[in-house]
Amino acid sequence: MTAPRPTRDQFAALRAVPTRWADNDVYGHVNNAAYYGFFDTAVNAWLIERGLLDIAESPAIGLVIETGCRYHAALSFPQTLEVALRVEKLGNSSVRYALALFAEGEPEAAADGWFVHVYVDRTTRRPVPIPAPVRAALETLIVA
Incomplete structure (x- = not known):
């Protein structure tokens, strides 16, 4: 049985x-x-707009280590999409995001997926704890 298509109310940001x-x-x-x-x-x-990621200077950066997507309905140019975002799991050095793509104004997702960021030191590429300001902001993306 296929999981139901996500709806907008299941996400914290669009x-x-x-x-x-x-x-x-x-x-x-x-x-x-x-x-x-x-x-x-x-x-x-989302991270850049909140001052949480400077792509040239942040000492800790999130690298994508896992991703996936389920497709429900076709999308095509010239549509405007709405990408919905929430945090599913917030660990010590990693965060798993849930995402969904909606055709503009549509109540159900055309696709949904996830990806995992692991925070690493920019230079050594070794895992580091998620910086406190980033963690605090990511907590606002958790949907109960």
């Missing part, structure tokens, strides 16, 4: 992302690889 001509594949819909780019954009933009 970001509009326009599709691009290059996102479509030869079948006329957004290629599956583009979905991961939408997920990555939503998470990293």
Whole structure:
């Protein structure tokens, strides 16, 4: 049995992302690889906008170590998508995000997925605890 499609109320944050001509594949819909780019954009933009990630200077950075996606309905250019975000699990040095892609205004997700960031030292690439300000902000993305 397939899990039900996620709905908007199951997420803490939402970001509009326009599709691009290059996102479509030869079948006329957004290629599956583009979905991961939408997920990555939503998470990293959320962190950057809150001053929690400086892509050139932050001493601790989150590296993606695991990702997955389930597809429910086709999306295509020129749609605007809404990427929904929440934190599913917050560990010492890792965070698992749940994400969903919605066609603009649609109540059910066209796709849903996850990815895991492990925080590492920028130089050594060894795991480090999630910085306190980042952890505090990520806690606001936890949906009960």
